[in-house]
Amino acid sequence: MKEHIKIACPLDCFDGCSLIASVVDGRVVSIRGDRNHPLTKGVCCNKGMDIAKRQYHPERIVSPRKKTHGRWEDISWDDALYEITEKLTAIKNQYGSPAVMHFSYSGYGGLIKSVDEMFFNYFGGVTVPHGSLCRRAGLSAQNYDFGMAKWHDPSDIIHSKTIIIWGKNPAFTSIHLVQYIKQAKKNGAQVVLIDPLTTATAKLADVHISLKPGTDGALALGMASEIMKNNMTDSHYIKKHVLGFQRFKHYAKDFNTDRVENITGITKDNIQWLAKTYSQNSPSCIILGYGLQRYRNGGNTIRAIDALAAVTGNIGKSGAGVNYGNRTLSRYVSGELAKSYPYAANRRTFIVSKLGEFLETVNNPPVKCIFVTRANPLVQVPNINRTLKAFQTIDFKIVIDMFMTDTAKYADLVLPCTSILEEEDIIFNTMFSPYINFSNKVLEAPEGVLSEYELFSKLADCLELRNYPRIGAKEYLKRAIEPLSEAFHVSYNDLKDTSFSIPENKIPWKDGHFFTPSGKYELFSETALKDGQSPIPVFIDPEGQSNEFTLRLLTPHWKDSLHSQHFAFTDERPKVHISEITMKNNHLKNGEPAKVSSKQGNLIVTVECDNNIEDNIIMIYQGWWHKSGSVNVLTDDCLSDMGEMAAYNECFCKIEAC
Numbered sequence: 001m002k003e004h005i006k007i008a009c010p011l012d013c014f015d016g017c018s019l020i021a022s023v024v025d026g027r028v029v030s031i032r033g034d035r036n037h038p039l040t041k042g043v044c045c046n047k048g049m050d051i052a053k054r055q056y057h058p059e060r061i062v063s064p065r066k067k068t069h070g071r072w073e074d075i076s077w078d079d080a081l082y083e084i085t086e087k088l089t090a091i092k093n094q095y096g097s098p099a100v101m102h103f104s105y106s107g108y109g110g111l112i113k114s115v116d117e118m119f120f121n122y123f124g125g126v127t128v129p130h131g132s133l134c135r136r137a138g139l140s141a142q143n144y145d146f147g148m149a150k151w152h153d154p155s156d157i158i159h160s161k162t163i164i165i166w167g168k169n170p171a172f173t174s175i176h177l178v179q180y181i182k183q184a185k186k187n188g189a190q191v192v193l194i195d196p197l198t199t200a201t202a203k204l205a206d207v208h209i210s211l212k213p214g215t216d217g218a219l220a221l222g223m224a225s226e227i228m229k230n231n232m233t234d235s236h237y238i239k240k241h242v243l244g245f246q247r248f249k250h251y252a253k254d255f256n257t258d259r260v261e262n263i264t265g266i267t268k269d270n271i272q273w274l275a276k277t278y279s280q281n282s283p284s285c286i287i288l289g290y291g292l293q294r295y296r297n298g299g300n301t302i303r304a305i306d307a308l309a310a311v312t313g314n315i316g317k318s319g320a321g322v323n324y325g326n327r328t329l330s331r332y333v334s335g336e337l338a339k340s341y342p343y344a345a346n347r348r349t350f351i352v353s354k355l356g357e358f359l360e361t362v363n364n365p366p367v368k369c370i371f372v373t374r375a376n377p378l379v380q381v382p383n384i385n386r387t388l389k390a391f392q393t394i395d396f397k398i399v400i401d402m403f404m405t406d407t408a409k410y411a412d413l414v415l416p417c418t419s420i421l422e423e424e425d426i427i428f429n430t431m432f433s434p435y436i437n438f439s440n441k442v443l444e445a446p447e448g449v450l451s452e453y454e455l456f457s458k459l460a461d462c463l464e465l466r467n468y469p470r471i472g473a474k475e476y477l478k479r480a481i482e483p484l485s486e487a488f489h490v491s492y493n494d495l496k497d498t499s500f501s502i503p504e505n506k507i508p509w510k511d512g513h514f515f516t517p518s519g520k521y522e523l524f525s526e527t528a529l530k531d532g533q534s535p536i537p538v539f540i541d542p543e544g545q546s547n548e549f550t551l552r553l554l555t556p557h558w559k560d561s562l563h564s565q566h567f568a569f570t571d572e573r574p575k576v577h578i579s580e581i582t583m584k585n586n587h588l589k590n591g592e593p594a595k596v597s598s599k600q601g602n603l604i605v606t607v608e609c610d611n612n613i614e615d616n617i618i619m620i621y622q623g624w625w626h627k628s629g630s631v632n633v634l635t636d637d638c639l640s641d642m643g644e645m646a647a648y649n650e651c652f653c654k655i656e657a658c
């Protein structure tokens with residue numbers, strides 16, 4: 001008999017699908033989309049369907065493994081727990097708890113696995129990453145402007161007349177957004193894409209505007225200047241809701257179309273057309289991606305774009321808004337975890353993209369143990385050569401993962417973990433969907449696999465962490481959602497049965513009250529000034545090319561892999577996408593191997609002639625493993641201006657045949 005059980009996708013994706021696992025004789029035979037979900041409506045991507053493939057993959061880790069003299073051997077859980085207890089106790093006694101680093105990132109988006117963080121808090125506080133590999137330059141920017149990043153309800157886009165998709169590739173990274181963009185087009189909306197690459201999303205757009213990478217801030221200021229010069233602003237909105245208009249106007253007026261054409265490579269006509277269309281054919285919404293803030297000027301770029309909405313009054317109205325990221329869910333679901341914060345008195349932080357540099361230089365205390373959960377840093381952080389070298393100097397390295405990732409391979413102890421099919425959980429990590437999804441337990445974990453929930457409970461016992469909550473997993477989840485239950489009168493069982501979304505989200509800032517200190521939209525931000533930033537959005541030149549390294553490297557996200565997770569079992573060499581002209585200029589042949597070099601390292605790739613790439617840019621998808629070649633051997637560990645964000649796109653390369 002076939003059984004159909006509702007689960008949720010735990011991947012770090014915008015969309016947050018509800019899925020159906022079909023089970024025959026205790027085995028999952030397929031995963032498909034759940035038609036009853038209000039947003040994802042039964043459509044799911046290959047990565048979601050691959051949950052079943054990963055579940056039964058022959059290379060899945062099903063026992064703890066220890067490396068002795070360079071060889072891996074399976075060990076018992078008792079031995080693994082004993083070793084971890086001994087080492088953590090000794091390190092804490094000799095150096096203090098911050099000599100342990102807990103590195104966790106975005107591998108799994110459910111509540112049940114946040115116990116790792118809770119454990120290390122009760123341990124006394126350890127060294128943890130802060131800053132961002134993902135989107136924090138933009139979040140910090142929107143904090144200055146609005147007080148917080150919020151996204152309109154996804155369905156609201158259909159009321160827009162102009163939609164600017166700015167540095168985002170939803171055809172790959174947010175497939176459920178696409179249906180709303182198509183609906184808006186049917187309703188007559190004009191869709192514009194601004195991206196240096198002709199991505200799959202360009203097919204959705206009426207107009208694609210390409211520009212020099214890292215120059216979007218100048219474009220936005222140029223558009224604002226045109227809008228202000230030609231009285232296309234919403235003066236009523238500005239008067240009532242915007243702080244600092246005159247200061248901003250004074251600065252932006254220098255961004256005339258000649259200057260902006262020169263900086264961005266966009267024609268004067270197109271800049272004028274964009275300014276007019278955005279301000280006059282409204283309501284207009286901007287859908288911001290994350291690619292354009294992975295530069296040294298990323299935060300100011302987002303602030304300059306936000307400013308367009310403020311001066312045209314495209315805020316707080318249906319069909320308007322600057323949609324960047326949804327941050328509203330997490331504060332309602334950290335009930336039990338929040339109770340552990342006061343115990344983490346010795347917590348220490350480091351900037352995540354500077355992992356290598358931090359490990360090279362850290363002292364008082366030094367890092368003696370790295371414990372990695374839900375992350376693959378030796379593929380995903382920038383400047384991998386430097387990071388890897390530093391990582392290898394650490395005495396004791398533990399990784400929890402389902403597979404022997406590149407990070408796991410360099411560890412001393414690797415522990416298996418349960419999959420989404422083996423846990424009852426609540427998935428909340430989406431950056432766009434307002435829904436929280438319940439995921440039922442479908443299967444028992446294979447023999448030898450311990451859930452992280454059990455593992456950290458056992459470790460808390462071994463280490464005698466007195467205050468660690470001794471409660472079952474279900475009770476943990478129930479307590480986690482207490483803030484949500486209190487705010488919206490929704491119970492655990494309600495979440496199980498329905499798709500719940502927070503009602504306040506539909507049209508952000510509708511009441512005209514912003515979360516900024518002044519309560520207004522802040523074109524001039526005192527908070528930014530205090531943080532050492534320019535108080536108004538400014539354009540900062542992106543990094544320039546050098547004589548040796550002339551090609552800009554872009555490393556966007558691939559359709560069929562969530563970061564490194566679905567590149568796992570390919571031996572294929574990574575492809576470098578390159579235009580025919582750049583290919584010929586560099587004496588390369590399509591399909592042949594080539595060496596890409598940057599200041600940081602070298603990578604052997606296969607040349608893929610692709611005329612969707614502008615000349616003088618090369619593109620390699622992020623996520624390839626070491627055996628194929630990780631693109632982050634090339635990237636620099638420099639930072640954006642805000643949010644201590646990895647500026648991956650500030651990377652210039654050269655390429656030669658090999």
Ligand SMILES: Nc1nc2c(c(=O)[nH]1)N[C@H]1C(S)=C(S)[C@@H](COP(=O)(O)OP(=O)(O)OC[C@H]3O[C@@H](n4cnc5c(=O)[nH]c(N)nc54)[C@H](O)[C@@H]3O)O[C@H]1N2
Binds near residue numbers: 106135172
């Ligand atoms: N299939 C799939 N989906 C995913 C992910 C995945 O790995 N795979 N990852 C998820 C996560 S964690 C994230 S953060 C998101 C990322 O989601 P997106 O922001 O949609 O994707 P990115 O690939 O980071 O970059 C988007 C675009 O930015 C463009 N870009 C680069 N530089 C510039 C610039 O200077 N100006 C402009 N205007 N555009 C520029 C790139 O060409 C690219 O097309 O996707 C999420 N969804």
Ligand SMILES: Nc1nc2c(c(=O)[nH]1)N[C@H]1C(S)=C(S)[C@@H](COP(=O)(O)OP(=O)(O)OC[C@H]3O[C@@H](n4cnc5c(=O)[nH]c(N)nc54)[C@H](O)[C@@H]3O)O[C@H]1N2
Binds near residue numbers: 374402648
């Ligand atoms: N060059 C370049 N680099 C980038 C980016 C880029 O655009 N360009 N994008 C960046 C972005 S946006 C992000 S968000 C980061 C992502 O960085 P990471 O979060 O490190 O990326 P993943 O490759 O998804 O690694 C997650 C790991 O968690 C494991 N995992 C899955 N489920 C579980 C679980 O239940 N428990 C445990 N313990 N492990 C589990 C997976 O098997 C996988 O190995 O990468 C960044 N790196």
Ligand code: SF4
Binds near residue numbers: 010011014044046
């Ligand atoms: S990766 Fe995204 S689109 Fe694909 S199944 Fe998961 S949530 Fe849905």
Ligand SMILES: [Mo]
Binds near residue numbers: 012133134135
């Ligand atoms: Mo991300």
